[in-house]
Amino acid sequence: MFDRSRPGLQTHPLSHGYSAAEHFLAGGAVNLRPMTAFDAEKLRTFLNELTDKSRRERFLRPVSEMPDYLLRSLTRLNGRRHVAFMAEATEEGSKRMVGEARYAVDPEHPGEAEFAIAVDDRWQGRGIAVRLLDALENRARTGGLRRLFADTLDDNHAMLSLARRCGYTVAANRREVGVKRLVKDLAASSALH
Structure with missing residues (x-):
């Protein structure tokens, strides 16, 4: 199903009111869309096929294979x-x-959400992470959130670089050694969009 008012955008039937967009990147077309519970096996395959390093960076600890409860x-x-x-x-x-x-709203601070991001090792460096993060930020703003935050390992240089390029502040995490906290005030950055 296509949204004729916005060329190049395709609406996913289970999108909770927001559209998926076809992006053409180096190496081929990549479609961004909302994930649903029906994508569980795709997610399992994706996470299991990440390198050990990428899984460690995504979950902040070694994860060998996706357990059912986490999926x-x-x-x-x-x-x-x-x-x-x-x-x-x-x-x-x-x-x-x-x-x-993805992001999950912090139950203790309903105006804030913690986010996480991962890109297949073979597809890194093609702009996918930037587009995914942009989609998250736009959805968070329309959902009334004021702030996004994430934790990342000190040695995850790609994530630290992405965060800085996208306007996140980077600081030491006070509760965990070897972890940085990434924070973005969405209200302050909404003037840029």
Whole structure:
């Protein structure tokens, strides 16, 4: 189903009121769309195929394979308090997940949400993470959130660089050694959009 008012945008039927966009990147077309519970097996495959280093950076600790309880938690999406986007590329005639980004609203601070992002190692450096993060920020703003934050490992230079380029402040995490806290005030940055 296509949104004729916005060329190049494709509406996903389970998108909770926001559209997916086709982006053309180096190496082929990548479709960004909201993730749903029906994408659980795609998510499992994607996370299991990440390198050990990328899984460690995504979860802040070594994770060898996705346990069922974690997969269930990551696919309990409601489009408001827990939102996720996925990037899919067409490879050899079939769609393959190459990135994911999500946020979950902090229950103690309902105007804030913690986010996470991961891109398939073979697809890194092509702008997918920037587009996923932009989609998250736009959804968070329209959902009334004031702030996004994330923790990342000190040695995750790609994430630290991405965060700085996208306007996040980077500071030491007071509770965990070897971890940095990334924070962005969405209200202050909304004037730029």
